[in-house]
Every structure is written in structure tokens, then in C-alpha cells.
Amino acid sequence: MKELAHINKYFKRYKWHLLGGTLFVVISNLFAIFPAQVIRYAIDFVQDTIAVYPAFDAEGLSEGYISILTRAVFLFAGLVIGLSIVKGFFLYLMRQTIIVMSRLIEYDLKNEVFDKYQRLHMAFYKRNNTGDLMNRISEDVSRVRMYIGPAIMYTINLIVLFVMVIFTMVSVNPTLTLYVLTPLPILSVLIYWVSREINQRSEVVQEKLSDLSSFVQEAFSGIRVIKAYNRLGEREHEFTEQCNTYKESNLDLVRINALFLPAMILLIGVSTILTIYIGGKLTLEGKISAGNIAEFVIYVNMLTWPVASVGWVTSLVQRAAASQKRINEFLTAEEDIINPSSAPGHIKGKIAFKDVTFDYPDSGVRALNRVSFEVQPGESLAIIGHTGSGKSTIANLICRLYDTSSGTVFIDDEDIKSINLDTFRSSIGYVPQEVFLFSDSINNNIAFSTSISNDDSNAVVKAAEDAQVKHNIEDFPKGFNTRVGERGITLSGGQKQRISIARAIIKEPKVLIFDDCLSAVDTETEEHILRNLKDLMDGKTTVIISHRVSSVKHCDKIIVLEDGQIIEEGKHQELLEKQGVYFDIHEQQQLETMQSED
Ligand SMILES: Nc1ncnc2c1ncn2[C@@H]1O[C@H](COP(=O)(O)OP(=O)(O)O)[C@@H](O)[C@H]1O
């Protein structure tokens, strides 16, 4: 239960909804009790009046007598209807306040969760799978909402109704009250058991369903491989099996669901029979009136649903607490990368690493070992090395996606940990090694980091041109409005990379980082792009990461990385003269180009 304390701050925020809702529950319950009393009054009235009928009949006044009686009965009926309408109106208001509050809190909570997600450390995303994270924001938050809305509403309703109804019942006859109420706790326990069973079984159903959809999704994404390897039959067989387990778990759920209503009706029936039997005896003894029996039958029916809901609400709250626990787990997770300042600043673009060592937090892999270098504002730095040598890690550290294990990264001679992360990140154009395009138009993908969103705006076209991808885009039927991603067209690896480059250069950042972003384009296009970038890079600090000499040879400074360490550094010509690792890479790549040209 203490997990749910997290929600309390939201109750405070929406206290007027909660208070109003409680008030409406009280009022609607009052108007639910009045009709029962009117009915008791009506029955007693009719009974008493009928008792004196012979006297009127003897006097020859039967006609007037009947018309008065009819009018009275209609009046009572009208009253009952009127009171019920008022009750309905307040019930409506109750839902309009409490259920609305639950939706508002759900909205806030989802935003809180999403906001936290965005600020969490990269390592967090390595540890948790996407499906799990999605579940927390959708499933778990919905379950917590069930606690905020229905559970609280029914609890308030139950308390209010109980106090009012039981007070009224006891004032009529305590013995009858006792008999009538005995079956209700049994009902409550039974419903608790049944709804817990239902919840457990629906969880299994959900699990099977999600297995099934992952299976189908994978079958679709991997359809090429499946067809090529001729595994259609096996897949079909597996699918049938998955469907079967899903069906079985659903039937399991149906079986217990079918018990719910009959069990409830049975216990209401027992209560009603007890009311009539014991009440009848008491009436014969003259302790209560016939009207009281009718009144009690109505009370019993009024109490049944709230009592049944005790069981239901208990299991709702348990589920909500479990869900909130899962949500709290990462709401309280440490944010390692904290923005130290919100002061507006200006980045000149000097980058320096001093004795930087970095181990990946989740795997403990030492990716960089005492790396030091310096790039002046406007200079270009190249990092070259084999796969796994730590090149991308340097880019990650410059963007402060991670903090160093030891040593310091300096930006404009200041520790990166002390500068405003927002300003800094908005001055960086970073092209990651793994291109990611959103399921959106090409235009919006390029304009992603800016506020430009007009179709075919000049800046987007210019950026696309500089990245050598404009002619490709214009070949698509919808040009810049072509959608990419899941429901859009499929781009080649090189096209994606160039769109990603356009995204980075459009905002004219102070620092440009290209992480192996030309690996999927041919050497000729690479030349073109690099030539265009040369103008763009003017006055900007540029870091070009590559495993190809051709991409890096024009840079002001080249670093050769191996196993997380800098083994050589200098200009292209100097490094060639050294005849070391750089020279070897150069020779080998020259050979490859010559061979491919043959
Ligand atoms: N997110 C990560 N978690 C754990 N280890 C990683 C992660 N990313 C990279 N590594 C490891 O760090 C080392 C350097 O990787 P990386 O910087 O990506 O090399 P490069 O970009 O030069 O290919 C490799 O051994 C790699 O396996």
C-alpha cells in the first residue's frame, strides 16, 4: 500500500474534484434511501386505507374513496420517480468529478513517467527492454488509474451507503437487520476470491496475447528470411500452437467469469428470502409493518453491489499497488547525467579530453584508456581505428550521453559536467553511427532539431543538397513529404545516412560530429559530401569518425585509436611518413580501391 503514496500528491492537486465527488456520493445516496422510505409509507398507507374500506362502502362513498386512493398511489409513484431522477443526476456528477479526476491523474502520471524516461541514463535502456518500458507507461499506469477512479469511488460510496442504510435499518428493527446482513460478508469474500482469480487469469491471457503479437510481428519483419529459408510450414505450425495456448488461457478465464454473476445473484436471493421470511414473522408478531419488508428488500439490493465491490476493490488496489511499485522502481532511479545549470551560455567549440578513461557501466568493458587530445574551435579532428577501438565512445562522451569513469572532458576549457547541457547539446550536430529516422516525412526528419516545419522550406532543401541526398529525395513521388519508417518507403542505408547528416547540419551547430556516417556510401559520393561539408565546417569544430583514410585525410588532426588508446596522432602526411598503423591502413585501403576498380 505504501507504494501508492506516490499518488497522494496528485490527490492534493485535484482535491476539489475529490471533495466534490465525495459530497455528490453522499447526496446521491440520500436520494437512494428516500424512495425506499416512500415505498414503505405507500404500502402502509394502502394497507391501512384498505382496512377501513368496508366503512366507506357501507356509507355509499366507495367511488370517492377509490379516487382518493388512486390519486395518493400515483403521487407516491411520482415521488419515487422524481427522487430517482435526482439521485441519477448526482450519480452523474459523482462520475464527472471522480472519474474525471482519475483521467487527469492518469494523464499527469503518464507525463511524469515519460519525462523521467527521457532523462534516464543510457545504461537504463540497455538494461530494460522496450516492451517492458512500454508496459509501464500503458498497462501499469492504467491499473493505477483503476485505483484512483473506480476503487476510490466505490469505497467512498460503500462507506457512505453503509452508514446511512444500516443506521436506517437498525432504527426499524435490529434483529431483522442482523439476519439480512449475514450473507453479505460471504458475498464479499467470494467476490474477492473470484476477482483475484479473474485477474490472474487475464494476466495469463495478456501474456499469451503479447507472445502471439510478438510472434506475428517477427514473422512479418523477417518474412524475407523465412521465405528464403523456406520455413513457411514450420512457422504456420508454431503459429497454430501459439493460438491454441491463447485460446486455452481465454477459456480458463471464461470459466471463472461465468461464476461471477450467478454467485452474486444467489447471495442476493438468499438475503431477500431471509428478509421476507424473518420480516414476515416479525410482521405477524406486530413488530414491524408490511411496508418495512418492502423497504428492507430495497435496502438489501442497494447494499449488494457495494458489498460485492469490497472484494473487487481489494483486488484492484492490490494490482494498482503492484503496478505503482514497478513505476516507482524507476521514478526513483538515479539520473546520472544531471544538468548543472540553466544559465544561458555560448559555446565556442573547443573540445579537450584529459586522461579520459571510460568503462561501460553495464558490461564493465573498458572502452577508453587514458585518452587525451585537444581540438581548437573551428578545427577538424579525425578519429580512425578498427571496429571496437572506442571511436563511438568518444562521440558519446562529447555529447555527454555518459560521464567519464576518470579524467575530464573539457568544453571551452570548462568541465563538461559544469556547463548547461541544454545549451551545449543544442550547439552540437551529431550524426550517430546507427541512423535513426522517425516514422514521419523526410522534411520533418531533417527539420527535427529546428523549428522549421514548412514543407520544402529552403533550409531543409539546402541541408539535403549539402548532404548529397536532394536529388534522391526529389525522385520520390512525394518529394520531401515522402514518409519514411514503418509505414513509409524503404530507403537505402546510404540514403538514410545522408538524411541523418542533413539533420545534423541544418541547425548550423558549433560542433559537428560524424560517427562513421559515410560507411554506406561509395567513395565517390563520400568525396562529394566531404567537399560540400568543407564550406559548412568553416568556423565549426568537426569530429569525423571513420575507418576509412579517404574520409579523414583532409582533417587538421588525425588520431589513431586502438583498444581504447591513442597510438598515433598528427596530420595525414606526417602519419604516412611515420610508416606506422595509419600507414598500414592507408596502404591496405589503396590496394582495395585499386582492386575494385580493376
Ligand atoms: N553500450 C555499450 N555497452 C557496453 N559496451 C559497449 C557499449 N558500446 C560499446 N561497447 C564496447 O566498447 C568498446 C568500444 O566500442 P565503440 O566505441 O563502439 O567502438 P568503435 O566505434 O570504434 O567501433 C567495444 O569493445 C564495445 O564492445
Ligand SMILES: [Mg+2]
Ligand atoms: Mg563505432
